[in-house]
Structure formats: C-alpha cells, structure tokens
Amino acid sequence: MQIVKSVAAMQRLAKKWRRAGTRIGFVPTMGYLHAGHLSLVKRARQAVGKNGIVVVSIYVNPTQFGPKEDLSKYPRDLKRDLKLCRAAGVDAVFTPGDAEMYREGRRVGVPTIRDGGTPSLPSNFSTYVVEEKLSQTMEGASRPTHFRGVTTIVAKLFNIVLPDVAVFGQKDFQQAAIIKRMVADLNFPVKIIVAPTLREKDGLAMSSRNKYLTGDLRRQATVLWRAIQTAQAVVKKSGTVSAAKLKADLKKLIESEPDAKLDYVEFFEPETLLPVSIAARGTQMALAVFVGKTRLIDNAQL
Ligand code: AMP
Numbered sequence: 001m002q003i004v005k006s007v008a009a010m011q012r013l014a015k016k017w018r019r020a021g022t023r024i025g026f027v028p029t030m031g032y033l034h035a036g037h038l039s040l041v042k043r044a045r046q047a048v049g050k051n052g053i054v055v056v057s058i059y060v061n062p063t064q065f066g067p068k069e070d071l072s073k074y075p076r077d078l079k080r081d082l083k084l085c086r087a088a089g090v091d092a093v094f095t096p097g098d099a100e101m102y103r104e105g106r107r108v109g110v111p112t113i114r115d116g117g118t119p120s121l122p123s124n125f126s127t128y129v130v131e132e133k134l135s136q137t138m139e140g141a142s143r144p145t146h147f148r149g150v151t152t153i154v155a156k157l158f159n160i161v162l163p164d165v166a167v168f169g170q171k172d173f174q175q176a177a178i179i180k181r182m183v184a185d186l187n188f189p190v191k192i193i194v195a196p197t198l199r200e201k202d203g204l205a206m207s208s209r210n211k212y213l214t215g216d217l218r219r220q221a222t223v224l225w226r227a228i229q230t231a232q233a234v235v236k237k238s239g240t241v242s243a244a245k246l247k248a249d250l251k252k253l254i255e256s257e258p259d260a261k262l263d264y265v266e267f268f269e270p271e272t273l274l275p276v277s278i279a280a281r282g283t284q285m286a287l288a289v290f291v292g293k294t295r296l297i298d299n300a301q302l
Pocket of ligand 1: 197
C-alpha cells in the first residue's frame with residue numbers, strides 16, 4: 001500500500017494509473033476509521049474490480065469546522081488507520097498536511113493556520129466551491145460554513161486523486177446530496193455512489209465522534225435510533241402524519257434523556273431535500289442531537 005503525503009505525488013500517481021487505463025475508486029475520510037468507512041472501501045473495490053485502484057484519503061479538513069467546533073479535538077490515529085486500510089486491501093492512502101492542502105504560508109508574512117489564523121479561513125487560500133440551495137437547511141443552517149468547506153475539499157480531492165468513482169456514506173445524507181449536485185453542476189467526470197449506514201448492534205450509527213461518548217452518554221446516544229424507529233412505526237401504523245406533530249413528539253422523546261438536546265429533526269423529500277408538512281412512507285427524516293457536548297447526526301427513510 002502506498003502512503004502519499006504530497007499533492008504533486010498523488011497527482012503523478014493518479015495520472016499514471018489513468019494513462020494505463022486503470023479505474024480509480026476513491027473514499028474520502030477524516031480518518032479514525034471504523035467499519036462504516038471500511039464498508040465504503042469494499043464498495044469502491046466492487047466498483048473498480050480487482051485490477052482497479054482504491055484510494056482512501058485521510059484528512060481532517062479545517063475549513064468544514066466552525067470556529068467553536070471540535071477541530072483540534074477531532075480523534076486521530078494514523079497508525080491504526082493505515083493498518084486497517086492495509087487489511088482492507090486499499091492500494092493507496094493520501095494523507096496530506098494542512099500546509100499541503102491549503103498552500104499555507106508560502107507567501108512571506110501571511111498568517112497561517114498554525115500561528116493563529118482562523119482555522120476556517122486559511123489566509124493564503126481564497127477560492128471556494130459553494131452549493132447554494134441544498135446546503136441551506138439542516139446541517140447547513142446549524143453549521144453555516146460547513147458545506148462550503150466540504151464541497152471545496154471534495155472538489156480539490158477530485159482534482160488530486162482523479163477518481164472514476166467516489167463512494168460516500170448515506171450517514172451524511174445531505175452531504176451526499178450536495179456532492180452529487182456539485183458533480184452534476186460542475187461536470188466532474190466522477191460517478192458518485194452512496195452506500196448504506198453501518199450501525200452498532202444497538203442501532204447507534206457508527207461515527208468517529210462516538211469515541212467522545214463516555215459512561216452513560218453511550219447509552220443515551222441510542223435515542224437517535226429510537227427516534228427514527230418511533231417515526232417509522234408511526235408512519236407504518238397511520239399512513240400519514242403531521243410533520244409538526246411528529247417533530248414535537250420526537251423532541252419530547254429525545255429530551256427525556258438527561259444529557260440529550262435536539263438541534264433539529266426534519267422531514268423532507270429525499271431527492272430535493274424540500275421539507276414536507278405531512279410525513280408518509282418514503283419521506284426522508286434527518287436529525288441532529290447533542291449528547292453531552294457531542295453532536296450526533298442520523299437519518300433514515302420512513
Ligand atoms: P468522515 O470520516 O466522518 O468524514 O466520513 C467519511 C465517509 O464515511 C463519509 O462519506 C461518511 O458519510 C461515511 N460514513 C461515516 N459513518 C458511516 C457509517 N456509519 N456507515 C457508512 N458510512 C459512513
């Protein structure tokens with residue numbers, strides 16, 4: 001397995017593979033890998049075949065974190081991640097530093113991410129990719145610069161890894177929708193595959209942030225899955241239900257846990273992300289909940 005740290009080396013490799021007609025499958029991650037990430041690797045392998053190349057990127061992208069979010073605390077363990085990638089049959093891991101990705105400090109006298117520049121605005125970098133419709137609600141409303149960071153880093157990674165296929169998780173439903181829109185709008189020659197959410201036995205969606213859930217918080221965190229199952233059961237029983245009523249009932253359920261606070265729960269059309277006032281079979285639901293200080297998200301179709 002090749003471990004690549006520089007943009008130039010990654011682009012060189014990718015161009016070489018493409019010249020040879022080798023298909024490139026790509027899984028972008030922020031590392032601290034779990035079985036959910038590895039299921040995307042498997043899906044990428046399936047898509048490119050045994051003669052194809054599977055590339056995983058591991059990069060905690062500063063521009064998708066807000067100033068008060070967990071960028072510096074985000075869990076990292078590159079050694080363990082590389083071991084997992086090797087065991088999963090990954091061909092190359094792209095793991096650049098911030099200076100490499102955001103051309104930090106190449107001009108003399110410009111403040112850098114490390115010496116106190118705002119993490120969300122690397123100062124020697126000024127071109128962003130912004131999706132303007134699908135990113136207005138839910139995660140976009142709660143985390144105003146988040147999706148600008150996501151679309152920008154994914155566009156950069158596509159230009160560096162030159163994939164034929166890229167795999168994203170349904171766990172981040174809105175993110176996957178925005179990436180698909182970006183690829184269509186900007187004509188990236190990449191096929192986007194969205195793979196299902198992997199869960200722990202008790203229903204908690206796997207996430208690198210689950211590491212923060214110590215003591216009783218881990219039990220309380222199952223309330224997201226319980227809320228999803230409750231909504232699914234209501235729709236199954238009643239056919240249709242007022243989204244406003246369902247939201248109020250789910251807020252009560254969620255906040256019956258002592259350390260859980262609902263950020264949002266939304267019901268919407270899965271294709272357009274447009275909110276619905278009546279939830280029914282096929283409606284998509286998504287929610288974000290603080291469990292202690294950890295913000296968790298999940299979603300499912302009703
Ligand atoms: P992250 O490292 O959190 O940025 O996630 C990298 C990719 O893995 C994204 O496409 C996520 O949607 C996906 N992912 C995260 N958690 C899961 C999960 N539990 N099941 C499947 N995919 C996931």
